[in-house]
């Protein structure tokens with residue numbers, strides 16, 4: 054669905070200062086219908102990468118192909134933006150209208166769609182994020198989690214094939230985090246939406262198909278969550294905190310008790326311990 058091919062990218066901090074390289078030959082493929090999480094320390098390049106996925110940023114060398122469309126080709130811009138929807142951290146920065154349904158209609162209106170088509174898309178998008186009953190509510194009075202779901206609905210109304218979410222739960226309370234994650238998981242499972250979720254929460258990564266750990270603009274680890282979290286040393290070196298279930302398993306391992314498989318969630322941990330203990 055998205056191919057990143059050998060890209061180079063650097064930032065200039067000031068106008069005439071030497072640019073600081075971030076990506077130096079980064080390659081990555083995101084499969085259609087997959088659920089990928091991207092983890093990594095502050096400044097490892099996650100947000101920059103997310104902006105490469107829909108052409109908001111362009112590589113200096115190499116190329117990014119979205120369903121075969123090169124992001125560097127200006128003619129593809131609109132189609133790429135429709136194909137890959139980006140959701141950001143701060144829900145308040147993404148809401149443009151004071152009424153929920155008007156906010157969700159904003160994107161399709163800009164596409165110039167007919168009013169009945171827009172209506173249908175808005176209704177579908179609100180249903181998909183479970184916010185139908187809030188259609189005529191004021192956006193200002195929603196909770197953080199609800200606002201984030203409206204931001205997601207706004208993207209869905211564009212009928213994207215892929216959602217890229219850059220720490221969408223970072224500013225939310227636990228309930229809001231759960232609402233947003235459940236929504237994204239459901240979109241992936243039920244509608245086959247390709248999802249790329251950038252997060253600082255290891256627990257959010259545990260249930261993905263694929264987990265990528267970035268460090269200093271490079272891919273340090275890439276695999277299933279089980280594969281990635283088994284790399285205890287590398288993860289400890291990057292200073293990322295493991296899911297609590299993994300931490301417990303590693304503590305046991307240090308004391309000579311090895312669980313048959315590395316648990317990633319509390320439930321897996323409970324099952325593993327139940328099977329282990331007499």
Ligand SMILES: Nc1ncnc2c1ncn2[C@@H]1O[C@H](COP(=O)(O)OP(=O)(O)OP(=O)(O)O)[C@@H](O)[C@H]1O
Nearest residue numbers: 064065066075093094095096097098099100101102
């Ligand atoms: N607009 C910019 N100008 C200059 N340097 C930048 C700019 N944006 C990011 N950088 C630098 O590029 C590197 C990667 O930043 P990026 O925001 O992609 O990381 P990140 O993994 O998303 O971090 P975080 O976890 O803090 O969100 C950092 O060293 C950052 O300082």
Ligand SMILES: [Mg+2]
Nearest residue numbers: 099100101219
């Ligand atoms: Mg970031």
